[in-house]
Amino acid sequence: MSTRTETLSALLDTLVSENPESAITYDVVGDDVIVSSRADLRNRAEALCAELDAVGVRPGQCIAVMLPNWSDALVWQFAAATVGAHVIGVNTRYNTGEVAHILTAACPAVVAVPAAFHGLDLFGRLAEAAASVPDVATPVVAVVHGPIETSTIDREFDLGGGSWIAGSGVTGGIRVPDTPDRATLTAAGVDDDPDDRLAVAFTTSGSTGVPKLAAHRHSAIVRHGHADAAIMQVGEGDVGLCVLPVSGVFGFSTAMAMIAGGGALLMETVFDPSAVLRRMRQVKVTHAVGADDLFGRLYDEWHDGERMDLSTLRWIGIADFLGRSHEIARWARDEFGTHTSGVFGSSEVFALTMLWNADDPESVRWNGGGRAVEPAIELRVADPLDDTRVADGEQGELQFRGPNVVDAYLGNPEAAVRAFTKDGWFRSGDLAVALGDGGYRYVCRMGDVLRLRGFLVDPAEIEGRLAQHPGVGVVKVVGITGDGGYTQAVGFVVPTDDAPADTDAENLKAWCKSELAAFKVPAAIHVIDRMPTTVGGNGSKIRAVELREWAQNWTDRERDFRRD
Incomplete structure (x- = not known):
């Protein structure tokens, strides 16, 4: 691609002009794969753009898109950007509190929700979240059919501000609320061209507190x-x-x-x-x-x-x-x-x-x-x-x-x-x-690094040694405050199904000591049946916070689920 563009709509226009029939998305419906061409996607974006204009979405407003990985999610991104609005994606796994935080922090004028998806009551979750923040402007709801359009909708999708079926061309005269601009420019964005509008925002991991909504x-x-x-x-x-x-x-x-x-x-x-x-x-x-x-x-x-x-x-x-x-x-x-x-x-x-x-x-x-x-x-x-x-x-x-x-x-x-x-x-x-x-x-x-005997130690160094043991399947090392206020490394190990009988704390610490400096050897190693994990937008992660709580509570002795 030799052409460089600066807006999302111009990017899509360039792709269409080069090869309009080239595939751009493959939607999955059951065992079938439904292909959309570049021209198809642009036509859908243009139709949605007209609907957003009809309901009064103005530049600078936010649109929340609570959709699964359908090509519709991309259609909403291109259409919103064309009218000058920015999209905040709402993961379909988010709980009520997480959705409420997005409603409060972003104040979306529109929320796009699926008519149905995998048996999940996503609109119900949205409604509970909206009810928990009554001081926030009530957004209009756009109902999205997804890759396969159904002829009927068997429930009412309305938070009180009205709703319409996205892609139908019929908005019923509803108007979006006059939502406030919730964006605070950073040192990186304050000197940029004001006509180069915000187009997308992402939630941060929230590892240091309430998740932030970072916009680009x-x-x-x-x-x-x-x-x-x-x-x-x-x-x-x-x-x-x-x-x-x-x-x-x-x-x-x-x-x-x-x-x-x-x-x-x-x-x-x-x-x-x-x-x-x-x-x-x-x-x-x-x-x-x-x-x-x-x-x-x-x-x-x-x-x-x-x-x-x-x-x-x-x-x-x-x-x-x-x-x-x-x-x-x-x-x-x-x-x-x-x-x-x-x-x-x-x-x-x-x-x-x-x-x-x-x-x-x-x-x-x-x-x-x-x-x-x-x-x-x-x-x-x-x-x-x-x-x-x-x-x-x-x-x-x-x-x-x-x-x-x-x-x-x-x-x-x-x-x-x-x-x-x-x-x-x-x-x-x-x-x-x-x-x-x-x-x-x-x-x-930086919050995971361990200071052991005055040295900064990456937990992965200790985890790497433990992972080399033939009986270790999954491993995680965390730090806790031990006696005297000093940090101690504590290991958690899930053994393999065929782990040798001596895959226990004593032998695993000896295994570490044979290769690592003495101060890097975990003070305790707990053998557990599974790691606590959390599923986020980028995959599953081991919940280090929960392991730290276990480690702090288990200072009396090392646990081994096979023997306890």
């Missing part, structure tokens, strides 16, 4: 999509696996990279590993992005079931949440010749903001981190106490400047100040090391 402008989305597509080598006819919800930053960034590069998207709404593998073979998926929990389930299904031919799979980007990324990368390389890159990203700087190059060695490339995907993205590793740059090879906070950095926060003016240094760098909250050659190795969240 048109030009940043399109520019970043082109940069990612170039590194991923996306071209006409390629197909990306879109399993992660496009309401989240990793699913959205993957989708925009594939679209910007001229590719298409396999839109998976429910993750059934066997069915996903079949469809990956059917539509010839070439690219995929996800965490090792997602790829791990595909890996396990492939080995236990039919070994699908996935030889079209050229590139995967992987985030390591469960310690399986190297195992998965080796499988993909050996079976399909797939190139694997670790990734780095966040709601505030887009996903896939760092990727490794094709010529980086696997020992580096299969880990988190990477190189900035375009020269305009500046990075530094700084001392979090005074924000001075640290030497290459030393650990510090990874900080960003550039077109990818969050332009505004919705409903949180304080975040726009706290998130930036005095000299205008975005604080990622992530610990990293500059390698000296333009690459950056991700270490961990």
